Amino acid sequence: MNDLDAIVAQAREDFTAAATPADLENAKARFLGKSGRLTELMKGMGTLSVDEKKTRGAAINQAKQAIESALGAARQGLADAELTLQLKAEALDVTLPGRQRGAGGLHPVSRTLERIEAIFASMGFDVADGPEIESDWHSFTSLNNPPNHPARSMQDTFYVDIQGEDGIPYNLRPHTSPMQVRYAHQHIRKHAATFEAAAADASGQTKAPEIRVIAPGRTYRVDSDATHSPMFHQCEGLWLGENVSFKDLKVVFTDFCRTFFESDDLVLRFRPSFFPFTEPSAEIDIQFQSGPLAGRWLEVAGSGQVHPNVVRNMGLDPERYIGFAFGMGPDRLTMLRYGVNDLRLFFDGDLRFLSQFQ
Template structure:
């Protein structure tokens, strides 16, 4: 009697599974039905649990019946699952069907980043007056970044609050490597391997521990160097004045050179600029640091300071870009907001 009752109940379960799988409208409802029949606490599992109370011969006989029923339900499940997956794929393909008769969508026109646009503009101006554009590594040695530029050990510029030092050491002098704090190391690299006259500009990324509306821990600089037997501070004033007039496309601006201090130049000056028209009219703006190259620096280049002299200057590309395009916050440059970047296309 027990075996006949179990066989009958099992047939009912198979019929019920077939009907429930047939009525499943999507994959989610089908998987719910699967759990009801084949899950850990499903109906088929309940039948297998009853085998524990049967004799060995009955277990063997009923086990075959239960396994066949389970395989039948699993086969129905696989067939229904494949059917639903095909239907869902067909529906998705139908919704995503491409109408080849529609006109093409225009490609979005990209633009050069404002800072890179400024850099290209500056390079073009200085190339037109005989300067060479050079580039180099952003990870620098202590010698190139500080010592050769007349900044000995203990100089404030070496402070951990200003400079990103690396754990790696420079194998030549056993001092740590660092992320360059200016592009002046390229002056050292070039001047020690080339004979005067030297006329170069070195644009690139630089790094200092600073971050606010007008400072960034990563920023861009462009530095210039001219060394020869006859160049003077007067050449610096003339070249930089004409550069700014070309860059801003404005002859109606004034410059002043304020005495200052930099370890790598002597005498040194801060260069301020004032527009004589427009929204920034009448306001002095600090634009660059400059000066006559210090004799110690020329000596570190491997040159004779009694024979050669020169001038150097350094300007922040972000500052020049902000002034040219009227940008108030330096952080806009690095937020990757297309609403901002698409405003400056020309």
């Protein structure tokens, strides 16, 4: 058995000398591998008698167990040494002051949305929210923008693999205007008795209920540059009643802009334009009388008197219900309020930029 004792002793010596796991595996192969010393001894047992095989086999197995035990101890020793080095490298100086988490805050666009909602709420407007994946009917057709209408190219959008009942795929809404129709339907159902009473009164003495709402939210279009983003925010507004006119639109939006920018010397200009869901339509420009933007006309919104077809799609009589709608970009208002000239900065997620607004 001296040869086996010598092999076990040599294995223990080689395992102890191994400095890395790779060295240890190489040492293991010299003793337990396909051409290892113990393996060769096992191969030579074929010439022995049955009794000698039993005795020799038991001795070899005992030596193998001793080598495997030594191998396991060597592996554990290397692992412990590596852990000790790692803990030493990652040691913390507990006498250093703790690292505190910085206080979070609202995104500048979120601040703008809250500000818009608060201002219009003070004027009696409700705030509506709805789905960002919309049907074609709500996004376009209900807004007097039927299939194949050339105005649709102004609002090229993204489509999803879901088809509506009309066979047209759903889309990521290109504006929050669908919420005007959705809210009108909900409002009419909620106040059905009042609307029915007003409709049944041929004399017109029963005052028709008003619809006054804004719809802020995320929207999507195939557009990207310094002032446009594939994902952006929009806020639509709607006021329908018996005697709501363009004059009311000018008063409401002028008051909003002056309150939002905290400037009474703000001047508004309404330029004739075209939108399929309003007639007549107008772009709204503002001009500051002082500050870095003084004297420049800046476009901030689109607006107009709600088209009769849109009023009908809301389930109302356009001969009785009249009013205005507008749509503005909270992202653009945020840029103007904080003096930022690249919209993409708001959505890059750079905390160095965003922390300036906290």
